[in-house]
Amino acid sequence: MSMSPADARYHLARIVGLIRRGLASLRTRGWRTTLQRVGVRLRRQPPPRRAPLYAPAAAAFAPFAVPSSAEPLASIVIPVYNHAAHTLACLRALAAHPPAAACEILVVDDGSSDETGGWMARIDGLRYHRRAENGGFIAACNDGLRLARGQYVVLLNNDTVPQPGWLDALLDTFVQIPQTGLVGAQLLYPDGRLQESGGVVFDDGSCWSYGRFESPEDPRYASLRDADYCSGAALAIPRALLARFGGLDARYAPAYYEDTDLAFKVRAAGHRVLVQPASRVVHDEGTSNGTDTGSGVKAWQVRNQQVFADAWRTALARQLPAGSVPGPALLHRGQRQVLIIDEAVPRPDRDSASLRQFNLIRMLLAGGAHVVFLPTRGEHGGGATHALQALGVEVWHAPWLDGVGAWLRTHGQRFQVVLLVRHHVASQCLPLLRRHAPQARTVFDTVDLHYLRERRGAELGGDPRLARSAERTRASELAVMAATDVTLLVSAAEKAQLAVDAPGVRVELLSNLHEVAGQGLDWAQRQGLVFVGGFNHPPNLDAMQWFIGEVFPLIRQRLPGIGFHCIGADVPDSLRALAATQPGVQVHGYVPDVVPWMAGGRVAVAPLRFGAGVKGKINLSMAHGQPVVATSCAAEGMHLRDGEDVLVADGAAAFADAVVRLHDDEALWRRLSGNGLDNIARHFSMDAARDVVTRVFLD
Known part of the structure; x- marks a missing residue:
C-alpha cells in the first residue's frame, strides 16, 4: 500500500522530533545517557513470549498426590x-x-x-x-x-x-x-x-x-x-x-x-x-x-x-x-471506545505521570468505556503491558502493530475519543487522526507544560540554547492545543499561565490521581529522610545533586545519625559518586514497591529547583501520611499551605532548617501528616477527578 501524505507527515515529524529531543538531551543529560536513550527508542523488539506450555511427561501410572484442602476456596x-x-x-x-x-x-x-x-x-x-x-x-x-x-x-x-x-x-x-x-x-x-x-x-x-x-x-x-x-x-x-x-x-x-x-x-x-x-x-x-x-x-x-x-x-x-x-470494533460496539496514544505503556511503579495515566485508565474502565492503548514505539512493555491487559485494556504492539498510520487506517473509525499524550506525540499523530478518525474528539494531555519546565531549567542554568529550545517547545505545545478539542492541565498555576499564552484554548484540570493509602507508621516508629523520583527527568537529577551536595551535610551536622534514602530508576554514575562522598546517603535506584519507604520514612524531601506541573512525589508521600519539605517550585499548584500541609523552603540553609524542624517536632509532624491526607482526598483522588473524566471522555 502506498504511503499517504498524512503518513509521510507523521514519519517526517517523528524524525524531526527525535533529532530535536536528542540535541536537547545532549545538553541536559550528556552523551552517554543520550546514546542509551536513542538506542532504546530505535530498537524494535518482538514481544516477549509467555512461558512455554507445560506438558507432563508420559509415563506408566504410579501413585501420587494432588492438592487438597478441608476448607477449599x-x-x-x-x-x-x-x-x-x-x-x-x-x-x-x-x-x-x-x-x-x-x-x-x-x-x-x-x-x-x-x-x-x-x-x-x-x-x-x-x-x-x-x-x-x-x-x-x-x-x-x-x-x-x-x-x-x-x-x-x-x-x-x-x-x-x-x-x-x-x-x-x-x-x-x-x-x-x-x-x-x-x-x-x-x-x-x-x-x-x-x-x-x-x-x-x-x-x-x-x-x-x-x-x-x-x-x-x-x-x-x-x-x-x-x-x-x-x-x-x-x-x-x-x-x-x-x-x-x-x-x-x-x-x-x-x-x-x-x-x-x-x-x-x-x-x-x-x-x-x-x-x-x-x-x-x-x-x-x-x-x-x-x-x-x-x-x-x-x-x-x-x-x-x-x-x-x-x-x-x-x-x-x-x-x-x-x-x-x-x-x-464489533465486540465493543455497545461501549464508548477511547484510544490512548503515547510513546510507551505507562509504568506506574516508575514515575508519577505513568501512575496518573494508569489510574485514569482505571476510571475510564469503571465508567464503562473500552480502552485501547497504542504505543507509537510499537514495543511490548513486558509486565507493564500485561498489567494493562489484566485490567481489560486492548494493548497493541509489534508485530501486530505495523505502523501507526496503517493501524489507524484499519481501526480509526471505531473511536469516539482519542487521548494524545505529550506534545511531540500529538503533533505527529494529529494529521493521521484527521484523515482516519475525523469523528473522534481529540484530547491533548500535556502531562505538564514542557515549555515552562524547559524555560525554568534554562534560566537556572543560564543556558541560551536551552532557552531557544524552550521557545520551540512552546510553539509546538500551543499549536497542538489550538488543533485539539480539549487540553488537559495538571494544575491551576498552569491554567493561569495558559490564560495569558493561549486564552482561546479549551482546558480542563485533571491533576495527579492517587488512592489515599492511609497513615502508615506513627511518628516515633518512622526513621530517616526519603526522596522518590526517576532520574531520566532532569529536574530530579538537579534536585538530588543540590540536596546531597549542599543541603544534606547541613542536616547531618544537627542530626548526626540520620539517613537519607534516594529512590528512583536510571541513577547516573555521577550521582552515585556524589552520594558515596556523603555519610548516611543510600542510593537505592529502582525499587518495585516504594510503599515501605513512604509508610516508614519520617520526612520526604522535594528539593526541586525547576520544573512544572504537579509533583507526584509529594502526592505519593502525602497519600501515605508522610509529611513533606518542598521548595516553592515543587509546591506550586498543589493547593498546599506552608506550615499546615507542607513546609516550604528555598536555599540550602533554609531547606535544612525546615527538615530538622519537621523531623523533631512531633506536633508539627502530626498536623502536616493529617492535613496532607486531607489534601489528597480533596484535590488528587479519583473521586475528586470523576466529574472532569466524565465530561471529557464519557459524555
Whole structure:
C-alpha cells in the first residue's frame, strides 16, 4: 500500500522530533545517557513470549498426590468417561504446579470401563465419585456441584492440561472485578495456537470460538474481556450462583450449549461473563466426543442450538447477526471506545505521570468505556503491558502493530475519543487522526507544560540554547492545543499561565490521581529522610545533586545519625559518586514497591529547583501520611499551605532548617501528616477527578 501524505507527515515529524529531543538531551543529560536513550527508542523488539506450555511427561501410572484442602476456596470438578490417560495427564499437571489458593479436586466418573477407577483410587488427596450409571457430561457436572465444598466451582475437562497459575488467575478475577459471575480460561491447542479466547454468540444461536488458530498474544485476544460465553472446558463460577440456577440445565443433556446457556443466565442475573487470558489451559479438543456433528454425542450440538435459540430468543436479538466476522470494533460496539496514544505503556511503579495515566485508565474502565492503548514505539512493555491487559485494556504492539498510520487506517473509525499524550506525540499523530478518525474528539494531555519546565531549567542554568529550545517547545505545545478539542492541565498555576499564552484554548484540570493509602507508621516508629523520583527527568537529577551536595551535610551536622534514602530508576554514575562522598546517603535506584519507604520514612524531601506541573512525589508521600519539605517550585499548584500541609523552603540553609524542624517536632509532624491526607482526598483522588473524566471522555 502506498504511503499517504498524512503518513509521510507523521514519519517526517517523528524524525524531526527525535533529532530535536536528542540535541536537547545532549545538553541536559550528556552523551552517554543520550546514546542509551536513542538506542532504546530505535530498537524494535518482538514481544516477549509467555512461558512455554507445560506438558507432563508420559509415563506408566504410579501413585501420587494432588492438592487438597478441608476448607477449599475452589472445588475443581472434572467429569470423566474413559480416556484415563488424559485424566492422568490433567491430574499430574495439577500436582506439578499446585495453585496458591486452597482447593479440592473432584473426579466424577460417569461409568468408565477403562483404568480410570483403579488409578483414581490410588491418587492421594483426590475426591473420587463414581456415578451408578452413565448420564452424560451435564449430569456428571451437577453431581460434582452437589459434592463441592468450595466458594467457587471450577469446571475442568479431563482432556485439558492446566498451565501454572491458571486457577489463581481465574479466582483473582472475582476479586479484581466484583461484578464477575463467571470467568473462563484462554484455551490453547497443544501446539500453542489459540483455540478460544471466549466465545461469540450470533443472533441465530450459533457460536464462534474467538481467535481460533491465531496467536494467543495477538492484542485482539490477550486482554481481559467480556465474552458472550466461555467454554465449560475450563471455567469458574461462584457455587451459590450455580446452585441458584439448579446447576447446568438438563434440557441440554447429555451435552453442548449448557455452558452458553449458563453464561446467558449469569448475565441475566446482573453479573459479568469474562474471559481471562492470564489463565491458560491446553485443551485437546474433541477427545471425549469427537468433532463430527453428524453422529454420536457431538450431534447433540446441532439439536441443542435450536433449544438454546428458543430459550433466549429475546436476548439473541441483541447479538451480532449470523455471518458477521467478530473483531474488536464489533465486540465493543455497545461501549464508548477511547484510544490512548503515547510513546510507551505507562509504568506506574516508575514515575508519577505513568501512575496518573494508569489510574485514569482505571476510571475510564469503571465508567464503562473500552480502552485501547497504542504505543507509537510499537514495543511490548513486558509486565507493564500485561498489567494493562489484566485490567481489560486492548494493548497493541509489534508485530501486530505495523505502523501507526496503517493501524489507524484499519481501526480509526471505531473511536469516539482519542487521548494524545505529550506534545511531540500529538503533533505527529494529529494529521493521521484527521484523515482516519475525523469523528473522534481529540484530547491533548500535556502531562505538564514542557515549555515552562524547559524555560525554568534554562534560566537556572543560564543556558541560551536551552532557552531557544524552550521557545520551540512552546510553539509546538500551543499549536497542538489550538488543533485539539480539549487540553488537559495538571494544575491551576498552569491554567493561569495558559490564560495569558493561549486564552482561546479549551482546558480542563485533571491533576495527579492517587488512592489515599492511609497513615502508615506513627511518628516515633518512622526513621530517616526519603526522596522518590526517576532520574531520566532532569529536574530530579538537579534536585538530588543540590540536596546531597549542599543541603544534606547541613542536616547531618544537627542530626548526626540520620539517613537519607534516594529512590528512583536510571541513577547516573555521577550521582552515585556524589552520594558515596556523603555519610548516611543510600542510593537505592529502582525499587518495585516504594510503599515501605513512604509508610516508614519520617520526612520526604522535594528539593526541586525547576520544573512544572504537579509533583507526584509529594502526592505519593502525602497519600501515605508522610509529611513533606518542598521548595516553592515543587509546591506550586498543589493547593498546599506552608506550615499546615507542607513546609516550604528555598536555599540550602533554609531547606535544612525546615527538615530538622519537621523531623523533631512531633506536633508539627502530626498536623502536616493529617492535613496532607486531607489534601489528597480533596484535590488528587479519583473521586475528586470523576466529574472532569466524565465530561471529557464519557459524555
